[in-house]
Amino acid sequence: MTETTADSAPAGFSKAAESYDSAVRHNIAGSRRLVQALPDGDHRRVLDVGCGTGFSAAEMMRRFDVASLVGVDPAQGMLEVFATKLDAFHGVQIELRAEDVMEMDVPDGAFNTVISAMALHWFPDKPGAVARMARALRPGGVMGILTAGRGGEDAWRELLEGMGAPAAWTGWFAENQRDVEEIARDMRAAGLEPIDVWMERRRRSTPPDAFMARTRSVAGHLLGNPPGGFSELDQRIEAALHDAAGPEGFVYDYCKLFAVARKPEA
């Protein structure tokens, strides 16, 4: 179990787990598009890395005849919310593991499908994580990744820069967003054959309070909020969001990067 430091991303997700599902409806829709993009075939044994509260797992079950699913996520709080939904996974054997992607104790060559939705951008070593996930696949198995795409959230980054947010936050975007070529390269380096890789760019207009709720859910570790309260940084960001919002709300583009690849048959 590696929830490590109080200011790590998994620790932030753990704290915000209870409000995660209502704050990030876009992630649910993204998981659905990722799963719809997987090729038909055998998806009986599934590994879901950064599984969170189980959106992508639920989508896999809806589309395919899943027999067993291992969900890996170091955020115990997210796994606890996932565990409350197990009744909906009737007939699927679910195992939840509180582990980091690089330390997950899952067998090599065992899974038909590995999915990872909206989590890769939180993994410090992205090529290493893709390679670790690829190792878990059977020959002929399929990997589906959804992650933050390069060029998205510029308006949000500029707002953070304008109100003097720490460099650890404003530098996050360039460091962690990925482009089509970059993810395809990491997949090839992991021995996979990319079969469908694309980026979508969507313009969102969001009420500032809803945007703030999403920020507290997905970037809680960067805000440094004390239990039951809000940090000075949190309050300044909230005020800046209200200032920046027009009649339609806070307007920004978000890029999602989807990548589907296959492990060649032995």
Ligand SMILES: C[S@@+](CC[C@H](N)C(=O)[O-])C[C@H]1O[C@@H](n2cnc3c(N)ncnc32)[C@H](O)[C@@H]1O
């Ligand atoms: C935005 S949530 C996505 C959850 C879910 N896949 C979804 O689509 O809603 C990102 C998840 O990645 C997990 N995560 C962050 N760092 C991780 C790591 N190093 N290894 C595995 N999971 C990690 C977080 O704890 C969090 O639950």
